[in-house]
Amino acid sequence: MFRNLRPNHFKLASLLGSINFLKEIYLYIPLIFTFGPRSFVAQDEGYYALQSKWILDTGNWLAPMWWSVPTYDRTIGVQWLIAGFQKIFGQSIFVAHLPSIISGIISLFLTYKISCFLIGKSFSWLSPLVLSLSYLWIDNLHLATQDMPLLAVELFGIYSILKASKSYKSKWFFFSGISIGIAFMLKSFMIFLPIIAIIPFLFSNSKDIFLSKYFYIGLIIGFLPFCIWIALSLKVYGTENVSLLYTKLLDLSTTSSYSRSPIYYFWNLPINTFPWCILALLGIIRSFQSFSINKKLLIIGYPFMLFVLLSLFNTKTPYYGLQLTPFIAINATIAIKDILHNDTQLSRSCLFIISLIGSLILLIGFINLTFKFTDISSNFPQELLVTILLLTGFSLTSVYFARSKSTLLLALFAGPYLSFILATQNGLFTDRNPNFRKAYFTNDISHKLENNYVNFIFPDYQLSSQSFSQVVRLGLYSKNSGNIKLNPLSLREGEYAWIEDSKIKQLPINSYDVIKDDPIFDPWTLIFYSKK
Structure with missing residues (x-):
């Protein structure tokens, strides 16, 4: 494959790699913004939006409410964000989604910056593009939940750690500390899973962070909103109500309606990040072969540890896996870089698998087009969903047969990109009901x-x-x-x-x-x- 290419065929990748992320932001606009009607999915974004509505209706910014009953089964961070935005910009469904949308844009930018640290600038522009074309990411981008803001805060914390390890400037130690407190306000005790997962990298690459007073100052300031909120809540509503925060964690870690098999993420995460999960496996192999131990601990060790911890946790939902998607995107970018530069049996096998699955998607699309026997969704036109299947299937099927670098990139990205634009602009992610x-x-x-x-x-x-x-x-x-x-x-x-x-x-x-x-x-x- 690509045997007869001359060196100047690499100019496309080099040219595209020189484009600054901010200059290519237009690529993401049709994926992020739509002017069509919106509606909420009831759980969980509708629940958060309803609690935010009650904050504005009652003026009670202290307790998460279920009508007039305080319900401390979760923190109030995302409800504050939604209510705050609606207080400023008016109460509408679009405004309720602004915290997630803004956080999504930030997560794209930080994925690009982290990718620059790990693999250099020439191909790093691909990492946020891959991330934006992952179903799990774009689905959560258009949900008014805490998961996208949490991802942005986690990436900011990791980026701050990387900057601190390079520059030793106090502000980056401070930012890495404050991000932990902010993340805790969004997701409470669940934030300890990514913290545990990144500890090996910290001990290997950033030991100084534990010796910096600015890190601890940031940590204290970051936890201040949570501590003040808890103290006032205990004073007003008492221990019995507020202790539900802790008992809810125990329920989630033992018995839950969301309890799943330990292998849940082994199939759920690949489905929600296809085709990039396949490329990410190749990227992990290449990273293991060529990167320094410090880089390996972040690009392989951190997502692996987090994957294991999430799999061991009793409650399993697709959106927990969102925290892994930036590193799937970065590893997929490493694989794409390798495929463009090295024609190996492993890279050909990787492309063959993508093509094979793409052909199955194409076949399903043709069967539905011909016989119309599969009702994929009652909420949206069958023709739209079949078009998305055909477009994605045809594009990915052609990946293995590409005979130039530019054709390969086009086949790999065009189908998913156009499909997600169609889905977004026709309300599949924004008009949920x-x-x-x-x-x-x-x-x-x-x-x-x-x-x-x-x-x-x-x-x-x-x-x-x-x-x-x-x-x-x-x-x-x-x-x-x-x-x-x-x-x-x-x-x-x-x-x-x-x-x-x-x-x-x-x-x-x-x-x-x-x-x-x-x-x-x-x-x-x-x-x-x-x-x-």
Whole structure:
């Protein structure tokens, strides 16, 4: 492969490598921004957005709330971010996503800078591009959760450590310390997993960080917001409520509805980072063969240790793996650099595997185009999803057959890039529940509730996952949220309420009018209590 190439065929890579990251930011604009309608997925971003809405509605910036009940099952960092942005720029779904979007841009830039440290500048521009074309990253970019801000803070901490080890300037020791406290405010005790994972690199390359007073000053200042928040919370709400932060960690580490097999990330992470995970394996091999021990401990050791720790932790979700994606991108970049410079059996095998999987994606696309028997998603047009399959499949299938460096780069990136643009601009990442959104706003529901409070009549038992998700969506769209009630007879005349199906039978037959009973809102029905 590439046997007859002359040296000037490398000019493309050299030319592209000289482009400054900030000058190529336009490549990311259609992946990051869209002007189409938006809607939340209920869990977890809808839950955070709803808690942020209550912060602004009640003026209570202290406790994460579930209506009027303080719920300390997580820290309040991302809720503060969302509420703060909405306080400044207005309450809208787009503004709720701004913290994640800005954090995503920062994570791209820091991935580029870390890549420059590790592999030089000529190919480092590819690392953020690979990251932006990873499903796991772009999916979380468009979620109003703490995971993308956490990734940005973690990368900033790692970048600060690298800068401190090179320059020994006090500010970088300070920044590396403060990033730990900020990360803890976002994700609480889960931040200790990446801290443990990076310790071998610190002892090998940056021992001075433990001797720097500026690191500890940064650490103390970084934890100040959390300490003040906890102290005030204990004073106002007591130990019983606030201790849920710790007991929730114990629940997650022992029994959980999100408990998975220890091999969960062995299949989930490759699926969510394809095709870059395949290239990353080649990159790891090349890194192990040619890099110094210090670089190996960061580029291989840190993600490996974090991968092991995440696999040992009982609760496993796809978004925990987001912390690994920048290093998958950097290792994939190392592999691409190697493939462009060295025609080896290993590199050809790597491209063959990508082509083979690409051909399977292409086949699935053609089967769906011809027979239309696979309903991939009920929320989006079948034609759009089939187009994405065909585009990605054709592009990746051609990778193995590329006969020039430029053709290889085009085949490797064009399909995923155009597919993710199509997905983003058509709302697959941003309009998560279009059918629910349309049902709520195209009917007279939003008009009737514009100037009226709406209560929620909960069942006597714990809400099911489906019922809970519906409550979150309805709570977000309700401009004026009322109260939670367990007894439907406590409704006053002239009040609106979303009532769970099991409770509606407790009302006298002629005491209410059904405003909306749509299957899309199941198991909730909107009623007007008239007490006839």
